[in-house]
Amino acid sequence: MTTVTADERVAGAGPLRRLLVRPELGSVVGAIAVFAFFSAQSPVFRSADGVANWLDPASTLGIMAVAIALLMIGGEFDLSAGVLTGTTGLVMVTLATRYGWNVWAAMLAGLVLALAVGFANGLLVVRTKLPSFIVTLGTFLMLQGLNLGVTKALTGTVQVSGLRRAEGYQAARSLLAGSVSVGGVEFRVAIFWWIGVTVLATWVLMRSRAGNWIFAVGGNEQAARAVGVPAARTKIVLFMTTATAAWLVGSILALRFTSVQANSGIGQEFIYIIAAVIGGCLLTGGYGSAIGASIGAVIFGMADKGIVFAGWDADWFKFFLGAMLLLATLANRLVRRYAEEVRR
Amino acid sequence: MTPPLLEARDVGKVFGSVIALRGVSLLVRAGEVTCVLGDNGAGKSTLIKILSGVHGQDTGEYLLDGVPVRLGGPREALDRGIATVYQDLAMIPLMSVWRNFFLGSEPVTGPLRRLDVARAKRVARDELRDMGIDIRDVDQPVGTLSGGERQSVAIARAVYFGARVLILDEPTSALGVKQAGVVLRYIARARDRGLGVVFITHNPHHAFPVGDRFLLLNRGTSLGQFDKADITRDELTSLMAGGAELDQLAHELDRDGPDRDAAPGAATGP
Structure with a gap:
């Protein structure tokens, strides 16, 4: 039959071209640029203490951005993820302070609630086939109302506090919200949770069957289902993963500040999505990376603290955020065109 | 009969x-x-x-x-x-040829049920060659294949499974x-x-x-x-x-x- 010969119209895929199609590329370049910029402005920024300082906000954001990245690769959004960090924190602190629960038991209750919300989000999306943007916007608003309503009804104020006196607080705090000394510099323990989450998510994405299914349901759900991928289950588990991440972050923040505001986490949901998009996730799904989302979170941490280190007004942060988002989306569009370019 | x-x-x-x-x-x-x-x-x-x-x-x-x-x-x-x-x-355009080939029936190995990437790539390459399909690189996204090549990969996949x-x-x-x-x-x-x-x-x-x-x-x-x-x-x-x-x-x-x-x-x- 026909002999196999190389197609003369195709140039070899050199190492540079391979590197260029990595989804993380844009975020790595961005991170280097932002680091160089703020390092030039402030010597403290590039010191070990400075690094520990800006990795702190990056860590809690990063945990969420990685989970949201998985969900976005799977083709869905979760707008309720931000407010859910507040909900889980409120539940934990309320149970521990007003009902005398052990902190660990209160955390577990928060996890159960988070899993239930994630499951409900996922089930609604796969059953109704409504856009997840709308479904989770609904749960977002409902949770926002619940957080405020229940907190006010129970405490008469808009916050719950006093976690420090609860049983088991010290152990839980040292595990989730303490500090670890590395070479004389105090790093928040959340940074290590974040690294762990990133490594785990990357392994799942690149080296497990579930990872293949996540890319597939986001890339073309019908095609995935036609070859036997459990698309509905994959999506529901993704929503539950995001909810679990929200619970982890909610618990970390509650243990750290020992109190939770009823409006906590609101507005964060878009920052998670922005970090994931800067990290190379396509809004249309099927493409992206967990490491990229983490690097997106690093860019945020650097900008958040760097503006303070440089002695500027913090208002500039929002401007920076918008500019990064635009640049990243443009870069991603080029990558997508390259990857989807069809020869006929 | x-x-x-x-x-x-x-x-x-x-x-x-x-x-x-x-x-x-x-x-x-x-x-x-x-x-x-x-x-x-x-x-x-x-x-x-x-x-x-x-x-x-x-x-x-x-x-x-x-x-x-x-x-x-x-x-x-x-x-x-x-x-x-x-x-x-x-096919799923943004995924590589080998990931598409094994989608839904991925080979796993070890106690962690890790994807057997090396085997998947080798089998995909061999099967496609046996069907006479010239795929230069099983890592390339399916979106870069022509319509006929995509159909052919899908046929080879069905035959293999x-x-x-x-x-x-x-x-x-x-x-x-x-x-x-x-x-x-x-x-x-x-x-x-x-x-x-x-x-x-x-x-x-x-x-x-x-x-x-x-x-x-x-x-x-x-x-x-x-x-x-x-x-x-x-x-x-x-x-x-x-x-x-x-x-x-x-x-x-x-x-x-x-x-x-x-x-x-x-x-x-x-």
């Missing part, structure tokens, strides 16, 4: 008040290609969906190896060796002449491996060279199932386009007709 791999007897399907399919019979034997021909709206899609387990038939019987069955869904059809390659949703019956939904309709020829060659290759192939198309010129048996559908009913020996290419074309209708059309379009001299436009003729 062994029973046919797959047989549909007088199957029918109703959607609400619409009779999509009525009294259609189809036979698929190992190592043979059964072509399903019909114009748009003839009921081809409904028939494939019944064969591939997406819909259950309302009337008639569906037999596998001579035994009546009722499939619970596409997954059960796949488990029984009936693989369907759809024209538009065969032990399909006994391969249902191909219009695999050549969006392709150019040369690409369509490539796909027809892979259909023949799959047939030679002993698979029963159901080839759905509206192009008799693609069906005739490769088919052993032809089922013609028109407006949800069968115009008959013909063995290759019993029908010519012209008869096939003519039946498909609705016989008399085509004659009428040919008559209308024919500028060199018998009444040419009387036609007003005759002056422009040679």
Whole structure:
């Protein structure tokens, strides 16, 4: 039959071209640029203490951005993820302070609630086939109302506090919200949770069957289902993963500040999505990376603290955020065109 | 004689008040290609969906190896060796060739059930080469392949995963002449491996060279199932386009007709 010969119209895929199609590329370049910029402005920024300082906000954001990245690769959004960090924190602190629960038991209750919300989000999306943007916007608003309503009804104020006196607080705090000394510099323990989450998510994405299914349901759900991928289950588990991440972050923040505001986490949901998009996730799904989302979170941490280190007004942060988002989306569009370019 | 791999007897399907399919019979034997021909709206899609387990038939019987069955869904059809390659949703463009090849049946290794990437890449490359498909790099996204190459990868995948019956939904309709020829060659290759192939198309010129048996559908009913020996290419074309209708059309379009001299436009003729 026909002999196999190389197609003369195709140039070899050199190492540079391979590197260029990595989804993380844009975020790595961005991170280097932002680091160089703020390092030039402030010597403290590039010191070990400075690094520990800006990795702190990056860590809690990063945990969420990685989970949201998985969900976005799977083709869905979760707008309720931000407010859910507040909900889980409120539940934990309320149970521990007003009902005398052990902190660990209160955390577990928060996890159960988070899993239930994630499951409900996922089930609604796969059953109704409504856009997840709308479904989770609904749960977002409902949770926002619940957080405020229940907190006010129970405490008469808009916050719950006093976690420090609860049983088991010290152990839980040292595990989730303490500090670890590395070479004389105090790093928040959340940074290590974040690294762990990133490594785990990357392994799942690149080296497990579930990872293949996540890319597939986001890339073309019908095609995935036609070859036997459990698309509905994959999506529901993704929503539950995001909810679990929200619970982890909610618990970390509650243990750290020992109190939770009823409006906590609101507005964060878009920052998670922005970090994931800067990290190379396509809004249309099927493409992206967990490491990229983490690097997106690093860019945020650097900008958040760097503006303070440089002695500027913090208002500039929002401007920076918008500019990064635009640049990243443009870069991603080029990558997508390259990857989807069809020869006929 | 062994029973046919797959047989549909007088199957029918109703959607609400619409009779999509009525009294259609189809036979698929190992190592043979059964072509399903019909114009748009003839009921081809409904028939494939019944064969591939997406819909259950309302009337008639569906037999596998001579035994009546009722499939619970596409997954059960796949488990029984009936693989369907759809024209538009065969592949996921942003994923690499090897990930697409093994999608839904990924090989795993070790206690952590890690993806066996090295094996997956090697098998994908070897299987594609055995089918005569020249893929330069199994890491490249499927989106960079041509339409014919994508169909071919999907066929190779179905063959590798032990399909006994391969249902191909219009695999050549969006392709150019040369690409369509490539796909027809892979259909023949799959047939030679002993698979029963159901080839759905509206192009008799693609069906005739490769088919052993032809089922013609028109407006949800069968115009008959013909063995290759019993029908010519012209008869096939003519039946498909609705016989008399085509004659009428040919008559209308024919500028060199018998009444040419009387036609007003005759002056422009040679």
